Amino acid sequence: MPEPLTPHTFVAKWQDVTLKETAAVQEHFLDLCALIDHPTPAQDDPHGTRFTFEAGAAKLDGQQGWADVWKRGFFAWEYKGKHANLDKAYQQLLQYRESLQNPPLLVVCDIERIVVHTNFTNTIKQTYTLTLDDLLTPQGLERLKAIFRDPDSFKATQTTEQVTKAAAETFALLADHLRRQGHAPDRVAHFLIRLLFCLFAEDIDLLPKGRFTDMVATGRHDPQGFAEMLAALLRAMAKGGYFGAERIRHFNGGLFDDASILELDYTGLGILHGIAHLDWGSIEPSILGTLFERSLDPGKRAQLGAHYTSKDDILL
Structure with missing residues (x-):
């Protein structure tokens, strides 16, 4: 085992470090092991077959890569320098994960x-963040230990x-609400597909992260304001350009x-707000597409309930 390290000693050391990524990575990880009284990779696995630094991993395109740390059945871990873009580190791990036997946790650290x-x-998919300050708390230390154990x-x-x-059923409520307001089913379908796309797009980084959800939260109590913001966003998505200070790609x-929309009232915005915070990047589009189609057809509404079983059943 590495020599024990107290949380305050660990935080005091690493909060002031300005080393480059390559100079800091392995020492930082070894200190984490000491902090939670866990064997280092070399102590736990001298041959480097299941817990090691620089684990070789084939990328999805067949090229060779290396995960900074890998513990089989536990995690793959990728480092970046302080204040770096950890989304890029996560994308690297997504490239490696199959070659690393799909560990249950993908960990990135700056x-x-x-x-x-x-x-x-x-x-x-869920995401948890531990800061240096979190490691000074019993809860933070327990969460760190859980990564390893x-x-x-x-x-x-x-x-x-x-x-x-649940997401598809909520969209069905919104579809019903819009139809009761007198909108034609085909217009309802087209409008809701646009909303659905925006929810997916912000969670897989095709739109700025959280931008659409923030817009829904801001406009929830201002239907006219939301309609204006949504029309402006759709115009930017149609041609590419700026939406406020953010550049939107062309879709x-x-x-x-066109930027035509159906104006949502307070009830409609409340329904949309209730599902905007879901992790849409984790929802299966193939399943949702079928359920969504059924939600727009009242004659098939029963299939949303008791007859829902599994992905294979839905896609028949």
């Missing part, structure tokens, strides 16, 4: 933050299918060829 992304099969404690209780079903395919 010395000051440890961000844990869950990678369990058929559960919604109990990855299942990070597992979400709801499956992807359960969350997808082709015809979905945003």
Whole structure:
């Protein structure tokens, strides 16, 4: 075991470090092991077959890569320098994960933050962040220990299918509400598909992260204001350009060829606000697409309830 290290000693050391990534990575990880009284990679696995630094991993395109640390059945870990873009580190791990036997946790770290992304099969993805200050608390230390000893404690209780079903049913409520206001079913469908796309796009970084959700929260009590913001966003998506201070990419395919919208009232915005905070990047589009289509057809509404079973059943 490494020599024990107190939380205050660890934080005092690493909060002032300005070393480059390559100079800091392994020492930082070894200090984490000391902090939670866990064997280092070399102590736990002298041959480097299941817990090691610089774990070789083939990328999805077939090229060779290396994860900074890997512990089989627990995590793959990628470092970046202080204040770096950890989303890029996460994207690297997504490239490596299959070659590393799909560890349940994908961890990225910039010395000051440890961000844990869950990678369990058929559960919604969750993200947890530990800061240096968190490591001074008993709860933070327990969460850090769980990365090394109990990855299942990070597992979400709801499956992807359960969350997808709930999202589709909520969209069905919004579809019903718009039809009761006299809007034609085809216009309702086109409008809701646009909203659905925006929710997905912000969670997979096609739109600025959280931008659409923030817009819904801001406009929830101002229907006219939300309508104006949404029309402006759709115009930017149709051609590419700025939406406020943020540059929006061009989305082709015809979905945003015009900026026409259906104005949502307070009730409609309340329904949309209730599902905007879901992790849409974890919801299965193939399942949601089928459920969404059924939600727009009142004659098939019963299939949203008792007849929902699994992905295979839905896609028949």
